[in-house]
Amino acid sequence: MEAAAPLVIEARAIAKRFGHVTALRGVDLTLEPGEVLGVVGDNGAGKSTLMKVLSGLHQPSSGELLINGEAVRFGSPRDARQRGIEMVYQDLALAGNLRIDENILLGRERTRAIGPLRLVDHAANVALAKQHLDKLRIHVKSVSQRVEDLSGGQRQAVAIARATAFDAKVVIMDEPTAALAVREVRRVLDLIKDLKTHGIGVILISHRLDDIFYVCDRVMALFRGANFAEAPLGEVERDEVIGWIMGNKRQEDAPVGAGAN
Numbered sequence: 001m002e003a004a005a006p007l008v009i010e011a012r013a014i015a016k017r018f019g020h021v022t023a024l025r026g027v028d029l030t031l032e033p034g035e036v037l038g039v040v041g042d043n044g045a046g047k048s049t050l051m052k053v054l055s056g057l058h059q060p061s062s063g064e065l066l067i068n069g070e071a072v073r074f075g076s077p078r079d080a081r082q083r084g085i086e087m088v089y090q091d092l093a094l095a096g097n098l099r100i101d102e103n104i105l106l107g108r109e110r111t112r113a114i115g116p117l118r119l120v121d122h123a124a125n126v127a128l129a130k131q132h133l134d135k136l137r138i139h140v141k142s143v144s145q146r147v148e149d150l151s152g153g154q155r156q157a158v159a160i161a162r163a164t165a166f167d168a169k170v171v172i173m174d175e176p177t178a179a180l181a182v183r184e185v186r187r188v189l190d191l192i193k194d195l196k197t198h199g200i201g202v203i204l205i206s207h208r209l210d211d212i213f214y215v216c217d218r219v220m221a222l223f224r225g226a227n228f229a230e231a232p233l234g235e236v237e238r239d240e241v242i243g244w245i246m247g248n249k250r251q252e253d254a255p256v257g258a259g260a261n
């Protein structure tokens, strides 16, 4: 029996079939509060599908999902969001023609009553957006900039700010650095470290092992829709993780951690 805080996410034996295609075959996943979990695997291994199950976009064909120890069934991303699970999609789903503050608060703007009317409280929203960006140490020239005028890295930061603006416990990111320039990659990864200091758990899918090794506490590999291997980052070498992605494990007579000091 462990006295530790409950796992923020526990997925048990998640399977997902799309017609004749089996994308996930009984996958387990755990995430502790404030933990950064890297998920790796070859193209088609099932990474995105698993994250879409965790974030309510797909319903699993079978298996169980627990949030803070409680069994849940998400009918939609809205259900997942209500439980504090947010996903930053690869295309970011930002509205390019809207301002930074509008994107961060989209659909959740503060309003105020003027007589019988409810109006968007613009000043309150700007203040709220600024406060949140400051908390995450995201610097922008002005929150009134349109998102379409930002660089890829800044957009990623705005998407992360949006995902974490309202009580997120977990942020799931699918290849957040794939399209970014080197300097911007570092900024996004540092932002993930900041989320961790706020107690937010992060699941990071990346093909870039540099990202995984820079920011993650633990890495898990999927292979052909199933769990293949996982380890805390301090107990695994890069080459070994590359092997996992290709479906190779090291010889049994070399236990994980042996030789490390």
Ligand SMILES: Nc1ncnc2c1ncn2[C@@H]1O[C@H](COP(=O)(O)OP(=O)(O)OP(=O)(O)O)[C@@H](O)[C@H]1O
Pocket (backbone or CB within 6 Å): 018, 021, 022, 023, 041, 042, 043, 044, 045, 046, 047, 048, 049, 050
């Ligand atoms: N909506 C869908 N309908 C049918 N098949 C799907 C669907 N989504 C995913 N698949 C299939 O499920 C399998 C896993 O796909 P998934 O996108 O989860 O892989 P991935 O690990 O994210 O790969 P990549 O690294 O290329 O993004 C693939 O065979 C894919 O073709």
Ligand SMILES: [Mg+2]
Pocket (backbone or CB within 6 Å): 047, 048, 049, 174
């Ligand atoms: Mg994918």
